[in-house]
Amino acid sequence: MTNINQKITPVGFPHFHYINEDLYVENIPLKILSEKLDTPLYVYSRASIRESWNKYAKAIKDKNVLICYGMKANSNISIVKELGFLGAGFDIVSGGELKKVIAAGINTNKVVFSGVGKKSWEIKIALEYGIKCFNIESESELRKISKISNILNKNANISIRINPNVDANTHPYISTGLKENKFGIDIEESLALYKLASTLPNIKIVGIDCHIGSQITELAPYIDTINKIINFAKKLHKININIEHIDLGGGLGIKYHNNDKIFNIEELLVFFAAKLKENNLHNIQIILEPGRSLVGNSGILLSKVEYIKTTLTKNFAIIDAAMNDIMRPALYQAYHGILPVYNKNNNKQYYDIVGPVCESADWIAKNRLLSSLKEGDLIAIESAGAYCMTMASNYNSRPKAAEIIVDKDKYYIIRQRESIEEIIQKELLIPIE
Ligand code: LLP
Numbered sequence: 001m002t003n004i005n006q007k008i009t010p011v012g013f014p015h016f017h018y019i020n021e022d023l024y025v026e027n028i029p030l031k032i033l034s035e036k037l038d039t040p041l042y043v044y045s046r047a048s049i050r051e052s053w054n055k056y057a058k059a060i061k062d063k064n065v066l067i068c069y070g071m072k073a074n075s076n077i078s079i080v081k082e083l084g085f086l087g088a089g090f091d092i093v094s095g096g097e098l099k100k101v102i103a104a105g106i107n108t109n110k111v112v113f114s115g116v117g118k119k120s121w122e123i124k125i126a127l128e129y130g131i132k133c134f135n136i137e138s139e140s141e142l143r144k145i146s147k148i149s150n151i152l153n154k155n156a157n158i159s160i161r162i163n164p165n166v167d168a169n170t171h172p173y174i175s176t177g178l179k180e181n182k183f184g185i186d187i188e189e190s191l192a193l194y195k196l197a198s199t200l201p202n203i204k205i206v207g208i209d210c211h212i213g214s215q216i217t218e219l220a221p222y223i224d225t226i227n228k229i230i231n232f233a234k235k236l237h238k239i240n241i242n243i244e245h246i247d248l249g250g251g252l253g254i255k256y257h258n259n260d261k262i263f264n265i266e267e268l269l270v271f272f273a274a275k276l277k278e279n280n281l282h283n284i285q286i287i288l289e290p291g292r293s294l295v296g297n298s299g300i301l302l303s304k305v306e307y308i309k310t311t312l313t314k315n316f317a318i319i320d321a322a323m324n325d326i327m328r329p330a331l332y333q334a335y336h337g338i339l340p341v342y343n344k345n346n347n348k349q350y351y352d353i354v355g356p357v358c359e360s361a362d363w364i365a366k367n368r369l370l371s372s373l374k375e376g377d378l379i380a381i382e383s384a385g386a387y388c389m390t391m392a393s394n395y396n397s398r399p400k401a402a403e404i405i406v407d408k409d410k411y412y413i414i415r416q417r418e419s420i421e422e423i424i425q426k427e428l429l430i431p432i433e
Contacts, residue, residue, distance in 0.1 A: 010339055011255050011382050012297045015045035023341045023380055027409040030302055030341045034378055038417065040321035041302040042389055042403040044074075046082065048298035049385075053086045056290065059266040063273050063286065068112050070250040070291025071097050073386035076403055078414035079295060080104040089132065091250065091289035095122035098129065112247060112287065114161070114211065116141075116182055120148060127154045135209040135247065136160045137184060142197055149202035158197060159207035159247060162190050164228045168213030168221045168251065171332045176213050184210060187228060194241055205241055207287070208233055211249025214292065219263040219271075222248065226272050230279050237281075247287035248272070254296040256335050256383050265293075292386040299385025301326055301401070302341070305377045306356070315351045317373050322355025323362040324395040326381060326388045330361040338365050341378035346371050353379070357396050389415075394423055 010016040015026055022029045025043050033043060056067050068089040071080060075097055080090070081104040089110025092098050101108055111131040113122075116138070123145055126134065136142045136158050149156040163184030168176075176183040185193055197203050212225055229246055236243060253262050269286065276284055303321035310316075328334035338353055349372050353365040364381060373379070392400050399418035404411045 007345065008339060008343060009258060010300075010380075011258055011337055012045065012048055012300070015048040015051070015298070016300060016339075016380070016382075018343060021343045021345070023339055023343070025300070025406045028406050028411060030300075030378060030380060033404070033406075033411065034302055034304065034341075037402060037404065037413070039302050039304045039378070040319075040325050040401040042299055042384065042401055042415075043302055043380075043411075044079070044295070044299040044385055044403065044405045044414075046405050046407040049079070049082060049295060050086065052294045052298060053083060053088070055265060056288075056294070057087070059269050063269060064283070065269060065286045065288065066110060066245070068110065068247075068287055068289045069294055070289045071100070072390055073291030074295045074299070075100055075390055076414050077104045078405060078412065080106060082405075083294065088294075089287075091291070095119070095125055098122070098126060098131070102129065112159075112209075112289070114209070114289070118145075120144065123148050123156075124152065127152055127156060130154075131157075133157045133159050133206055133209075133245075133247075136193075136197075139193060139196065142193065142200065142203070146200040146203050153202075155202050155204050157204050157206040159205075159209035159243075159245070160185055160190055160193055160197065161209040161211065162187050162229065162232060164210055164212065164225045166212050166221050166224045166228070168216045169218060170213045170215050170251075170253075171334075173332055176211055187232060190232065191235060191239075194236060195239070198241055205243065207243050207245040207247055208236070209247040209249070211247075211289065212251060214251045215253045216251040217253040217260065217262050219268060222268055223271060226275055230275050230281065233281055233284070234279060243284065245285040245287050246276075247289065250289035250291050250293075252288075252290050252293040254293050254383065254386075257337060294386075296383050296386035299388070300339070300380040300382055301384040301388060302378060302380055305373050305375055305379065308373060308375055315349055317351045317353050317379075319353060319355060319364065319379065321364065321381065321401070322357040322396070322398065323359065323364075324357060324393045324398050325355075325401050326364060326384060327391050327393075328387060329364050330359070331391075336365060336384065337382035338368055338370060339380040339382060340371050340373070341380055344371055348372065357398070394418075397423060399423060 084106035093115035402417035
């Protein structure tokens, strides 16, 4: 019988759990992983990703719903492959992400292409690979896609991204559905753009798109959006523009803290499907683009305490991960839980967990009451499966960390640790004259 430590329940429980005092990912102690692979290290749990997928799979059962993973959350090609094989389509925002889908060996026929700044080469390869739909963000983009499709003698399936002017009640940097945001077309102006789209060569209207923001924890903004979009779809039908799908975007929030409240995906889909039926919009496929909620709680960032620095007012634990590895705290003042890898349960103290980067913004957690730490201790930064590695940089000439997936008692390296030589190799010396 394993004795699971009851005092700390990781948000990613049960796949991240304590056995006696040691923190495990599935069946592997994190301590062993740090010895073998060094730190900082991204560690994902395959069972946890599958469990997140299964929640969606259960909610979409018997409904006409396609889940297109918002792969900006974590675009490692092994994660893409895993979710692709489980049945996901993909929401991409660049040619790079499309090439990753292809590199993962996944068919591109369930790819939707979002983003305000699609370049010609990106539109071209998306047409060549025959994606499911372009989510259009402006009239200029619509005209450009029509022109390129015409040259290539292809038809582009399109949706127009409607900005429903709904407040998603989330951090302003990740709120996208308000009038002042750069995203989408004002709902008042969208009808005219659909009319224009119906006249342009090589354009086939297939849907309506929207996305109101990220880390949304309440159902209400989605309900508002669905009501607005359904009214809009009815207006389109009146002018004989019949759509095949409505894409509600992503944004479904996760628990970063055990006390956080999130809503049930099934509730959202039941409401959406009923509304479609009630409005005689039969056979319309629902698309969702969840990113964070498929991977966020399935990963931790493993890091080592390099120094303890006690000042007159603070205890700083200076760790070997930094804002270049996990920039969410610096950028959004985001909360990530901190778990001791060896939970000795001794005297607790308040710590600021900070990285070695030369910026005061380089903090990971502030004022956290933790079992007393010493140099050489390991910590796990929770909920690091989404928007951590994908937002990593080489700031301070720090190589990017390695990523692994644990599958029961095995692990797979899915991204090699970057070397400093690789960083230097891309740079060129000027001659001294
Ligand atoms: N679809 C579109 C068009 C999006 O822009 C996004 C995210 C998603 C889907 C996926 O949203 P999700 O289900 O993951 O919330 N870096 C920020 C999050 C930025 C989200 C950007 N767009 C963070 O770390 O919180």
